[in-house]
Amino acid sequence: xxxxxxxxxxxxxxxxxxxxxxxxxxxxxxxxxxxxxxxxxxxxxxxxxxxxxxxxxxxxxxxxxxxxxxxxxxxxxxxxxxxxxxxxxxxxxxxxxxxxxxxxxxxxxxxxxxxxxxxxxxxxxxxxxxxxxxxxxxxxxxxxxxxxxxxxxxxxxxxxxxxxxxxxxxxxxxxxxxxxxxxxxxxxxxxxxxxxxxxxxxxxxxxxxxxxxxxxxxxxxxxxxxxxxxxxxxxxxxxxxx
Amino acid sequence: xxxxxxxxxxxxxxxxxxxxxxxxxxxxxxxxxxxxxxxxxxxxxxxxxxxxxxxxxxxxxxxxxxxxxxxxxxxxxxxxxxxxxxxxxxxxxxxxxxxxxxxxxxxxxxxxxxxxxxxxxxxxxxxxxxxxxxxxxxxxxxxxxxxxxxxxxxxxxxxxxxxxxxxxxxxxxxxxxxxxxxxxxxxxxxxxxxxxxxxxxxxxxxxxxxxxxxxxxxxxxxxxxxxxxxxxxxxxxxxxxx
Numbered sequence: 001x002x003x004x005x006x007x008x009x010x011x012x013x014x015x016x017x018x019x020x021x022x023x024x025x026x027x028x029x030x031x032x033x034x035x036x037x038x039x040x041x042x043x044x045x046x047x048x049x050x051x052x053x054x055x056x057x058x059x060x061x062x063x064x065x066x067x068x069x070x071x072x073x074x075x076x077x078x079x080x081x082x083x084x085x086x087x088x089x090x091x092x093x094x095x096x097x098x099x100x101x102x103x104x105x106x107x108x109x110x111x112x113x114x115x116x117x118x119x120x121x122x123x124x125x126x127x128x129x130x131x132x133x134x135x136x137x138x139x140x141x142x143x144x145x146x147x148x149x150x151x152x153x154x155x156x157x158x159x160x161x162x163x164x165x166x167x168x169x170x171x172x173x174x175x176x177x178x179x180x181x182x183x184x185x186x187x188x189x190x191x192x193x194x195x196x197x198x199x200x201x202x203x204x205x206x207x208x209x210x211x212x213x214x215x216x217x218x219x220x221x222x223x224x225x226x227x228x229x230x231x232x233x234x235x236x237x238x239x240x241x242x
Numbered sequence: 243x244x245x246x247x248x249x250x251x252x253x254x255x256x257x258x259x260x261x262x263x264x265x266x267x268x269x270x271x272x273x274x275x276x277x278x279x280x281x282x283x284x285x286x287x288x289x290x291x292x293x294x295x296x297x298x299x300x301x302x303x304x305x306x307x308x309x310x311x312x313x314x315x316x317x318x319x320x321x322x323x324x325x326x327x328x329x330x331x332x333x334x335x336x337x338x339x340x341x342x343x344x345x346x347x348x349x350x351x352x353x354x355x356x357x358x359x360x361x362x363x364x365x366x367x368x369x370x371x372x373x374x375x376x377x378x379x380x381x382x383x384x385x386x387x388x389x390x391x392x393x394x395x396x397x398x399x400x401x402x403x404x405x406x407x408x409x410x411x412x413x414x415x416x417x418x419x420x421x422x423x424x425x426x427x428x429x430x431x432x433x434x435x436x437x438x439x440x441x442x443x444x445x446x447x448x449x450x451x452x453x454x455x456x457x458x459x460x461x462x463x464x465x466x467x468x469x470x471x472x473x474x475x476x477x478x479x480x481x482x483x484x
Binding site: 149150153173182183184185186187188189190204205206209211213214217233 | 391392395415424425426427428429430431432446447448451453455456459475
């Protein structure tokens with residue numbers, strides 16, 4: 001009887017741990033790789049009041065307007081590049097990262113190769129999963145978005161943006177990899193600069209695109225693991241061969 | 243003057259060569275890789291009369307019915323697996339390849355790694371590009387299909403089927419790779435058996451899926467090059483890591 005009581009206690013502990021797992025962004029290491037659990041923006045707390053209207057419009061299915069070029073008066077200043085809110089902040093490129101961390105509570109991770117584990121994939125579109133990634137002396141923003149480009153047919157779009165200029169972005173290649181159920185999907189590209197609009201990258205479809213059925217095949221218990229690697233650019237050798 | 247006349251002659255020759263290029267399936271070798279030029283089914287000539295109705299329905303946007311399980315009476319016999327026509331033929335699995343070659347004029351290529359060069363990507367959906375691929379002692383059918391899953395939004399779907407049983411198919415892994423404009427997209431999976439319906443694989447989206455905008459980025463002069471490689475299956479080592 002004592003054995004069963006202990007088992008029941010252990011199960012309760014596991015359920016509690018599982019609950020904690022879904023409550024916060026967590027980082028842990030699995031088989032030498034840094035795994036970052038990223039919750040959707042529906043779980044994002046402490047959103048600044050000035051962003052509430054934009055957040056509400058996002059939740060109603062209206063993406064926040066892309067107003068990068070409208071807001072800049074001083075060419076030295078860049079607008080807030082957070083894809084979640086149409087935030088009125090503007091500042092120098094060097095302080096964008098601290099603004100994203102402090103105001104928008106976007107986490108930052110170190111490491112050349114990480115695993116981005118997006119939870120609650122079943123949540124309705126539009127939903128975003130966002131993390132910053134510090135690597136090779138630069139910071140990158142990884143955006144996974146669930147969006148209905150065609151009404152009633154949500155798709156997942158994943159892209160990586162450099163928090164830097166387009167010229168700096170040309171020096172890098174990023175790779176996103178999904179691997180599960182005897183299927184593997186890899187996307188490699190040059191990151192776009194954060195000065196370009198993430199919304200237009202996604203609407204152009206120039207990123208990793210997944211239909212819901214394929215996302216389900218790659219998901220485990222409602223979470224999607226995306227392996228991320230960033231390298232300095234080199235000419236794709238096999239391009240010439242093809 | 244003579245120089246201009248010669249130039250004009252050379253241009254005419256080039257146009258003629260280009261025309262020839264679009265008229266037939268061609269195979270050539272580039273940098274050690276076998277490149278196979280595959281025209282869409284709109285150019286397919288000599289279609290058997292008995293398939294005319296099915297072809298007409300395909301051209302009108304109605305995919306031919308998937309009637310594999312209906313037509314088989316003798317369990318030793320399999321129906322025609324050609325994705326283009328709802329053909330009444332049935333026979334043993336061993337003679338499917340010769341039926342596809344002789345009746346449906348589908349070409350067959352040898353080699354572990356080939357490049358499938360699909361022409362005329364701009365043609366309206368539904369359109370198919372089909373080739374057979376002989377490798378590792380088996381024959382595979384590669385199907386690239388342009389289809390409108392969502393009205394007004396054509397997409398490209400690519401998959402590989404083994405001309406064999408599902409148990410035999412489990413022994414292989416196929417890879418499709420697109421590589422151009424500093425972007426690379428790779429899809430790896432276990433091929434499905436030809437006894438399953440190619441239409442259902444595509445409607446499930448369990449294959450390489452490309453939006454039109456991405457297909458254009460990977461295209462060169464209206465042709466899409468897909469690198470194909472087939473290997474015997476092994477456990478995806480990095481799956482456990484993720």
